[in-house]
Amino acid sequence: MSTDLLSEVVTSSEQVAARPIAASRRRRRRFSWWHVVLIPIALLFLLPFVQMLLASLSPAKELVTFPPPFVPSHLTLDGYSKLFTQTDVLLWLGNTVIVSATAIVSNIVLCSLAGYGFARLKFAGRSFGFFMILATIMIPTQLLMIPTYILFSKLGLLDGLGAAIVPWLATAFGIFLMRQFFLSLPAELEEAGQIDGCNRWQVFFRIVLPLARPAIATLAIFTLLGSWNDLVWPLIAINNDQAFTLQLGIANFQSTRRTQWDLLMAGNVIATLPLILFFLVAQRQFIATMTFSGLKG
Amino acid sequence: MQQSRSATVTESVTTMTDAGPGPRKKVRDRRPGWRASLSGWGFVAPATLIILGLSIFPAAWAFILSLQKWDGFSDATFVGADNYAKLVSDDEFWGAVSNTIGFTVLFVPASVLLGLFLAVALNRKIRFIGLYRTAIFVPFVVSAASTGILTTYLFSPQYGVVNNVLRVLGLPQQGWLEDPGQAMLVIAIMSLWGQAAFTTVIYLAALQDIPSELIEAARIDGANPWQVFWRVVWPQLAPVTVFVAIWQTIGAIQLFDLVYTTTRGGPLDATKTIVYFLYEKAFKTLQFGYGSAAAYVLFFVTLLITVGVVIYSRKRNLEAF
Numbered sequence: 262m263s264t265d266l267l268s269e270v271v272t273s274s275e276q277v278a279a280r281p282i283a284a285s286r287r288r289r290r291r292f293s294w295w296h297v298v299l300i301p302i303a304l305l306f307l308l309p310f311v312q313m314l315l316a317s318l319s320p321a322k323e324l325v326t327f328p329p330p331f332v333p334s335h336l337t338l339d340g341y342s343k344l345f346t347q348t349d350v351l352l353w354l355g356n357t358v359i360v361s362a363t364a365i366v367s368n369i370v371l372c373s374l375a376g377y378g379f380a381r382l383k384f385a386g387r388s389f390g391f392f393m394i395l396a397t398i399m400i401p402t403q404l405l406m407i408p409t410y411i412l413f414s415k416l417g418l419l420d421g422l423g424a425a426i427v428p429w430l431a432t433a434f435g436i437f438l439m440r441q442f443f444l445s446l447p448a449e450l451e452e453a454g455q456i457d458g459c460n461r462w463q464v465f466f467r468i469v470l471p472l473a474r475p476a477i478a479t480l481a482i483f484t485l486l487g488s489w490n491d492l493v494w495p496l497i498a499i500n501n502d503q504a505f506t507l508q509l510g511i512a513n514f515q516s517t518r519r520t521q522w523d524l525l526m527a528g529n530v531i532a533t534l535p536l537i538l539f540f541l542v543a544q545r546q547f548i549a550t551m552t553f554s555g556l557k558g
Numbered sequence: 559m560q561q562s563r564s565a566t567v568t569e570s571v572t573t574m575t576d577a578g579p580g581p582r583k584k585v586r587d588r589r590p591g592w593r594a595s596l597s598g599w600g601f602v603a604p605a606t607l608i609i610l611g612l613s614i615f616p617a618a619w620a621f622i623l624s625l626q627k628w629d630g631f632s633d634a635t636f637v638g639a640d641n642y643a644k645l646v647s648d649d650e651f652w653g654a655v656s657n658t659i660g661f662t663v664l665f666v667p668a669s670v671l672l673g674l675f676l677a678v679a680l681n682r683k684i685r686f687i688g689l690y691r692t693a694i695f696v697p698f699v700v701s702a703a704s705t706g707i708l709t710t711y712l713f714s715p716q717y718g719v720v721n722n723v724l725r726v727l728g729l730p731q732q733g734w735l736e737d738p739g740q741a742m743l744v745i746a747i748m749s750l751w752g753q754a755a756f757t758t759v760i761y762l763a764a765l766q767d768i769p770s771e772l773i774e775a776a777r778i779d780g781a782n783p784w785q786v787f788w789r790v791v792w793p794q795l796a797p798v799t800v801f802v803a804i805w806q807t808i809g810a811i812q813l814f815d816l817v818y819t820t821t822r823g824g825p826l827d828a829t830k831t832i833v834y835f836l837y838e839k840a841f842k843t844l845q846f847g848y849g850s851a852a853a854y855v856l857f858f859v860t861l862l863i864t865v866g867v868v869i870y871s872r873k874r875n876l877e878a879f
Contacts, residue, residue, distance in 0.1 A: 293684040302676070303693035306751065309708050310696075312719055316711060328725060329717045375605035384598025390606055397613040401812055401860060403833050404853045407623060407840050408616035411630065428612055431605035461597050490701035492815050497841055512703040512819050515710070522711060529704050536699040544692065551698070551759045 313533075317341070317526035324522040340523030349502065350528055353510040356422055357489060360506060364429035364488040365481050371431040372480060373473060376439025377465055381451070391440070397433045402493065410497055424498035425506055429488045435480050438553065442476035443469065475549075482543070482550040489536060507532050624850035634847070641851035651852065653827055654835035657742065661831065662810040664746040669806050670799060672750060673757020678787070680758065681765045698755035706819020709748045710735060735821055738828035745816050745829060753809075757802050764798040765791070800871045808860055832856055 316324060317340050319333035344350055378384075379391045409428070410419075418424045446469065454464040495509045505513070511532050514525050540547050624641055628634035645651050680691055700708075712718050713734035721731045735741050768791060776790045814833040817823060823830035823838070830838075832852065840849025 293682070295679055295682060295684055296686070299679055299686075299690045302679075303690045306693045306697060306754075308719075309712060309751065312712060313708055325717060327716055329719075329722055331719070331722065371605035371608070375602040378598050378601030382594070382598040382601060384595035386595075387598060387602075390602060393614065394606060394609055397609055399861065399864075400613050400617050401808075401853075401857055403812060403814075403836055404620050404850075404857050405613060405616040406837075407846050407850050407853065408619035409612060410841075411846070412616065412619075414630075427608075431608040433609050433613075436605055436609070461601075465601075486699065490699075490703075492701065492703050492818070493837075496818070497837075508701050508703040511707065515707060515819060522717070525707055526711065529707050533700050533704045536701075537696060540696055540699045541692070544695070547699070548695070548759055551756055552763050 313526050313529055316522050317530045319523055321521065321523045325520060340527035343521070343524045344527040344531070347524070348510070348528070349505070350507070350510060350531060352503065353505045353507045354531065356425075356504060357507040359422060360425045360429070361485055361488045363426050365484045367430045368432060368435045368480055368484045369477055372435030373439050373470060373477065374465070375431070375436045377443050377469060379436065380440045380443035381448075382461070394433045394436055398437075406493070406497055413498060419498055420501040420504060421499075422504050424504075425491070425495050428494060429484065429491075432484065432487075434483060434554065438480055438483070439473070439476055442473055446472060478546045479550045479553055482546055483554060485539075486536070486550075620850045620853060623847050624854050626847040628846045629844040630846055637847070641848050642855070644848065645851055645855060650827070650830075651835060654830050654832045657827075657829060658811055658813065658831045661742050661746060661813055662807060664743065665749055665810045666803060666806045668746065669750055669753055669757050670803055672754050673761050673802065674795070674799075676754060676758040677761030677765055681762055694758060695755040697752045700752060702752075702815030703819050705748055705752050706816055709744060709816070709820050713744050736825055738826045741821050741825060741829045745813075745820060749813075749816060753806075757806065760798060760802055761795065764795050768794045797871070800867060804864060804867050807863060811856065811860060811863075
């Protein structure tokens with residue numbers, strides 16, 4: 262990640278945010294002492310990224326000399342070329358894209374359907390069903406790992422991409438999120454649709470779903486973050502390096518390529534860059550997702 | 559129109575028209591008809607089956623497993639509560655418990671205080687505020703695997719930037735992840751780096767919800783900024799603090815990823831947490847029963863903490879939940 266790209270994206274988004282107070286901007290704002298506090302903190306938070314990027318572009322030798330130089334003598338792409346020729350990182354990246362894309366599409370479809378059903382339709386067992394789904398949020402994943410592993414091995418799902426995908430097909434959080442959203446929609450819209458002769462499914466797909474875009478964005482980001490960064494479950498369920506997810510492959514470098522820092526950091530840049538870029542573009546939605554996932558309890 | 563039987567459903571649902579299909583359905587009919595039920599389940603069944611099938615069912619199975627001795631290949635033998643009894647007398651397990659508590663004690667207060675501090679610092683309209691926010695929030699999207707590699711690099715005793723800075727400042731070099739006394743501290747620091755965004759965002763949202771009249775009134779009454787914060791703002795944030803503390807505690811008790819990607823439980827088991835212990839027992843030595851018992855202990859501890867804090871906060875009328 263390049264830091265000037267970061268600042269560019271951020272300042273532009275900041276200007277958008279600051280537009281309402283642009284009028285007061287004309288007279289010089291007073292200097293705030295908070296800058297003195299915030300600048301070092303911000304730099305400290307960014308430092309690991311700078312180190313990661315520098316190390317990935319450093320000559321391998323300089324990363325294992327003592328004392329280590331703070332800045333490399335020259336920049337090189339050796340780390341990246343080693344990464345791409347000696348490892349399957351692109352395959353793993355592809356695997357992760359498949360897992361996350363499937364998870365996102367499946368969550369959007371299944372959780373909006375279920376969220377709508379629990380919010381609006383009346384049927385026997387509705388309250389009980391929703392209660393059970395909420396109860397599952399309390400169950401820690403660690404409790405489920407062992408039986409799920411055994412179950413997947415019986416179903417022949419282990420060691421393939423399916424193992425990473427299936428647990429992400431639908432999430433309790435997603436149902437909860439979508440239900441909350443549909444409850445907040447005025448029911449008159451749907452009634453109007455029904456009066457015009459739409460059935461339940463048509464009302465859902467033609468009227469309700471298009472209105473649900475903000476909630477769907479939150480759900481998509483939540484699913485993306487979770488499925489992209491998941492480590493424990495793929496670690497247990499996938500032992501075949503052709504089906505590794507990116508996180509699993511990178512985590513494995515720790516034992517197989519212990520001191521090849523240039524390659525390790527190049528891999529790290531590849532693994533983190535997509536989400537970082539996405540975060541910079543859709544920062545607002547990410548923050549909304551964090552706030553909601555925090556406040557659901 | 560039907561009356562909803564669920565107390566959690568808001569009024570908007572009750573204003574909805576009857577879901578029943580034909581004109582034959584009477585208004586007094588309180589139970590949804592089979593056709594409405596079929597259509598309702600048509601909407602919710604796929605997601606519900608996946609979620610319950612991958613949580614309630616395995617959770618029950620895990621309990622049965624915890625009463626067995628099984629390696630996954632030979633026949634399972636029923637051993638009753640033996641696995642739990644063995645846990646109680648297992649020094650390795652108690653070591654993992656104390657490491658987990660150690661991490662929780664380091665991480666939770668620090669993460670709550672840091673989040674509060676950053677939220678207060680970021681909750682103002684000054685120049686570059688968007689930049690500061692981005693810098694503090696962006697580590698949140700970095701995975702544990704990546705953070706782990708970064709941690710080993712930054713804190714490497716020979717080549718890491720941290721020791722390099724210490725060297726330039728003339729301070730003694732540290733062992734960090736290779737020192738049993740410091741490894742957990744390093745993991746806590748990097749967890750804070752990745753997680754600060756979460757507590758900050760929650761506190762920011764809460765700060766913005768505090769009515770500005772409250773703060774104005776305190777100011778007019780002559781309170782200085784320090785007093786305004788501790789006498790007016792801080793009490794308003796109490797429910798959020800309870801919530802954030804619980805949430806971070808649950809997360810801290812389940813620490814695994816960052817341990818796996820940095821120390822793998824070492825050095826000298828100093829960072830072996832409960833979940834890491836569970837992982838080793840179940841997937842390295844294939845003691846499915848023993849691992850499940852450890853998982854159930856973890857589950858109950860989590861549940862106890864949550865219920866305990868909820869009851870405590872209800873008593874004090876904090877209404878975090």
